[in-house]
Amino acid sequence: MKVGKILLIVGGVVLVVVLALCCLTTVPTGYTGIVTTFGRVEPYTFDAGFHLKSPFQKVVKMDNRTQKAVETLQAFSSDIQQVDISIAVNYSIDQATAERLYKTVGQEYYNKILYPRLLENTKSVFSKYTAEMLVAYREQLSGEITALVVEDVADYGITVSSISVQDIDFTDAFTNAVEAKQVAQQNKLTAETQEAQLTMQAEQEAARLIIKANADAEQAKIAAQAELEVTKIQADAAEYAGLKEAAKNRAVAESLTPELIKYYYILQWDGKLPTTFLGDKTEVLFELN
Numbered sequence: 001m002k003v004g005k006i007l008l009i010v011g012g013v014v015l016v017v018v019l020a021l022c023c024l025t026t027v028p029t030g031y032t033g034i035v036t037t038f039g040r041v042e043p044y045t046f047d048a049g050f051h052l053k054s055p056f057q058k059v060v061k062m063d064n065r066t067q068k069a070v071e072t073l074q075a076f077s078s079d080i081q082q083v084d085i086s087i088a089v090n091y092s093i094d095q096a097t098a099e100r101l102y103k104t105v106g107q108e109y110y111n112k113i114l115y116p117r118l119l120e121n122t123k124s125v126f127s128k129y130t131a132e133m134l135v136a137y138r139e140q141l142s143g144e145i146t147a148l149v150v151e152d153v154a155d156y157g158i159t160v161s162s163i164s165v166q167d168i169d170f171t172d173a174f175t176n177a178v179e180a181k182q183v184a185q186q187n188k189l190t191a192e193t194q195e196a197q198l199t200m201q202a203e204q205e206a207a208r209l210i211i212k213a214n215a216d217a218e219q220a221k222i223a224a225q226a227e228l229e230v231t232k233i234q235a236d237a238a239e240y241a242g243l244k245e246a247a248k249n250r251a252v253a254e255s256l257t258p259e260l261i262k263y264y265y266i267l268q269w270d271g272k273l274p275t276t277f278l279g280d281k282t283e284v285l286f287e288l289n
Helices: 002-023 095-104 109-126 131-136 138-156 172-255 258-268
Strands: 024-027 031-037 040-046 049-052 057-063 067-076 082-093 158-170 276-278 285-287
Touching (some): 024 057, 040 095, 082 095, 082 138, 095 138, 109 138, 109 158, 131 138, 138 158
Antiparallel strands (some): 024 049, 031 040, 031 057, 067 082, 082 158, 276 285
């Protein structure tokens, strides 16, 4: 009898403990507890912490933390080049709308809502650019995709904080073609640089020759001018000497009187009479002997 009572008490305690455990639930930090009763979603949620619930209720934990997914997608550029894309998306769900999201979509909201929009918008954005532009505009691509996806999933209570294009990979044929084009452009640039250097050297040499020619001409001009000045000075000196001599002769001529001429004549006479003379107004020569 005592044994039966003991077993009954133990069974009651166990039942109470089981019922207590069934009525007690915990929600971890960063999660929202979605309460369901026989599969029906209740219009309220549990925050992080301990909560009491009906034994017939179930609590589904929805992660509110920012999560990251990295996907490998395929798309085509506007010039029909196939592109393999590695893209990362950071997302989270709004705690206030977590109950509605679970009710309308479920816990697979990433695969059902976010991933399809990510794929669709990535293909749409990539199709607007040529393959060469995709390499240069990676940051712009990320921004455009993010704007489109954010708008598409906002009504579901899904928040997309960022989407980044991490890698863009093209087919081997296209990669080889791009490399060949880059090599050709580099060779062209090298040739243009060399041509520019040669042109510059030729221009510098031409400028040097022009400067030298101008210097030689200026030097010749200066020399000619100097020679002209010397000639002028010499001519002026000669003219001065001539004028001086003429003035001297004129002074001498003016100073000669008949008496002075006779005086100089007498000074020059040797004392001998002339042996011949010419008569006045006659051309007959008389001999005095």
